[in-house]
Amino acid sequence: MKVFIAEWMRSGGMASLSTSESTDSLLSEGSAMHRAVCLDASRCCDHVLTVIDGPLADPLPKNVITFPFDRHCDPIGQWLAIAEACDVAFLIAPETDRILSDVVGAFRAKGLPVLACGEAVIHLTTNKLSFADRMLGEGVPHPRTLYLTKGTQDAIKEPCLTKPLDGCGSMNLRRYSSSRDAYAARTTENPSSAIIQPLHHGLDASIACIVREECVDWLPACRQTIDKRTFAYQGGSGPLGVDLQKRALRLGKAVIEVLRNPNDQNANQHALAGFLGIDILLGETESDDVVIEVNPRLTTSFIGLRELMKTNLVARMLGLETAGPLIRKLSVASVEWKPDGRVTVHAS
Numbered sequence: 001m002k003v004f005i006a007e008w009m010r011s012g013g014m015a016s017l018s019t020s021e022s023t024d025s026l027l028s029e030g031s032a033m034h035r036a037v038c039l040d041a042s043r044c045c046d047h048v049l050t051v052i053d054g055p056l057a058d059p060l061p062k063n064v065i066t067f068p069f070d071r072h073c074d075p076i077g078q079w080l081a082i083a084e085a086c087d088v089a090f091l092i093a094p095e096t097d098r099i100l101s102d103v104v105g106a107f108r109a110k111g112l113p114v115l116a117c118g119e120a121v122i123h124l125t126t127n128k129l130s131f132a133d134r135m136l137g138e139g140v141p142h143p144r145t146l147y148l149t150k151g152t153q154d155a156i157k158e159p160c161l162t163k164p165l166d167g168c169g170s171m172n173l174r175r176y177s178s179s180r181d182a183y184a185a186r187t188t189e190n191p192s193s194a195i196i197q198p199l200h201h202g203l204d205a206s207i208a209c210i211v212r213e214e215c216v217d218w219l220p221a222c223r224q225t226i227d228k229r230t231f232a233y234q235g236g237s238g239p240l241g242v243d244l245q246k247r248a249l250r251l252g253k254a255v256i257e258v259l260r261n262p263n264d265q266n267a268n269q270h271a272l273a274g275f276l277g278i279d280i281l282l283g284e285t286e287s288d289d290v291v292i293e294v295n296p297r298l299t300t301s302f303i304g305l306r307e308l309m310k311t312n313l314v315a316r317m318l319g320l321e322t323a324g325p326l327i328r329k330l331s332v333a334s335v336e337w338k339p340d341g342r343v344t345v346h347a348s
Contacts, residue, residue, distance in 0.1 A: 001320065002047040004083035007034035008093035008103070011051040012075030025232070025339060026094070026168070029300045031057075032341030033092055036303045038064050040314035041090070044321065049082055051075075076106050083107065088318065089114045090274075092298045094168040095126040100297060115317060117276070117296040120269035121259055125294040126166050129195050138258045141251070141290045143197040146179075152196065153183035159199040166193075173231040175199065200290055202283040205240060206301055207252040210316050210326075211272040216256060217316060217326050219305050221248030224279070236301055237336040239308065247286050252278050255291055274317050277301060304337035307345050 006012075009030030034050070035058070041048045042061040053069035060066065067082055069075070083089045089107055091114060093100040101122050107114040116122070125131055132145035146152045148162055156179035163173045176182040179196050186194065207221040222238025240248060255278055262270035277299035279292040306313055310329045315321035333348040 001045045001088070001318065002049065002086045003041050003045045003318065004079070004086040004089040005034070005037055005041060005048060005050045006075075006079050006089070006091055006093075007031075007037075008075070008099060010034040010053060012053045012069040012071075012073075012078065013093070013099070014053055015069070015071050015075070026171075028340045029233075030092070032303050032339065033298055033300060035060070035341065036306055037090060037092070037298065037314055040306060040312055041318075044312050044315035044318065049086055051079060051082065076103055079103075080106060080110055080112065083112055084110075087113065090314075090317075091116060095122070095295070095297075096164070096166055096168045096171075098126070098166070101126065115274045117273055118269040118271040120262065121272060122296050124259075125296045128163065128165055128167070128293060131293065132197075134258065135255070135291055138254075140254045140258060143200055143290055143292070145195055145197050148179070148182055148186060148194045148196045150183065153180050155179050156196060156198050160196055161199055162194045162196050164193065165195055170226060170231040170233050175231075200281050200283065200288075202281040202288060202290075203244070204279075205244070205248055205282050206236070206277055206279050206299070207248040208275060208277045208299065208301060208305065209252060209256065210275055210313065211256075212317070212319055212322070215322075216272075218249060218252065219313075219326065220308060220328070221245050221252075221280075222301055222304065224301075233300070233339055235336065235338040236304055238301075238304060238334060244282055247282055247289055248280060250286075251280050251289055251291050255294060259294070275299070275302065275313075300337075300339055303341055304335045304343055307335045307337075307343050308332055 007030045009027045014027055038060055042064050048064040051069050052066045091103055093103045104116045129145055132142050135142040160176055160179055162182050204224040204226045206224055208219045210217045220239035222236050224236045225234040275298045277295040281290050283289050310327040332345055334346045336344045
């Protein structure tokens with residue numbers, strides 16, 4: 001098999017953005033994910049083709065063929081030209097500003113096979129208000145979510161969070177003492193499309209799964225390390241203990257059940273495929289647990305999860321390794337990871 005791999009920040013998308021602390025963080029996480037996927041793909045595929053913007057810190061295996069990003073080109077256009085020679089494309093991109101939707105859509109419009117969820121799933125999970133309404137409507141616990149407007153400025157009396165409607169991860173999250181305070185800051189800090197949610201307390205965690213046709217393989221739930229002041233993502237660790245694993249899996253299964261049963265019957269648009277990361281908050285008791293969001297693509301937790309597992313997760317996603325359940329490494333008790341790709345493995 002010949003696979004094309006691209007990560008938005010590492011493979012050219014960075015060129016269209018102004019440099020900031022947040023874009024530096026996304027580049028760091030993107031580079032870590034890109035390298036991890038290329039390494040695992042090189043072990044199960046004949047050839048891996050990828051685009052690189054800038055120098056490589058460490059060499060990749062010989063069967064990973066790298067193409068330098070042409071800054072005179074649109075990233076998607078260059079990706080499409082290279083991917084035409086491949087059997088499938090493995091794309092990693094943020095949901096913000098419709099980037100993921102546009103990238104996947106461009107590949108599908110050209111008739112190129114791509115490992116990604118259907119268009120409707122990407123749109124639903126990108127729009128945090130629509131996703132919240134769908135989850136709550138199906139009985140899945142999720143924070144109440146509203147547009148931040150003059151009409152909702154008194155809706156939440158307690159501490160609350162604002163975030164972009166289509167934000168990526170913890171970027172641009174802000175905390176306020178009430179929705180009125182958040183509305184007062186709307187012109188300087190909150191865009192017109194900001195949403196607002198009551199602040200929930202608990203353990204920041206995530207659980208991921210790999211979906212192939214009718215099969216869903218669940219990965220161990222892990223802790224997310226989030227700066228409580230800035231909400232910056234600082235990595236993660238795992239796996240969680242047995243009781244918390246059960247609670248995380250209960251939430252994860254509830255989300256996937258909803259996503260796999262669309263309101264309409266267009267199966268292709270609602271298909272689930274590849275890696276999905278589900279962010280959750282585990283409260284003091286199980287009744288306090290809530291789903292926060294779903295990332296319909298690879299997440300940074302992959303760099304830690306791959307060290308926990310004996311199964312090659314990229315091979316499983318590509319359908320090259322399909323027999324039996326995912327297998328843990330008996331020699332590994334736990335892992336910790338940083339957004340820049342550093343992973344600490346703790347032996348059993």
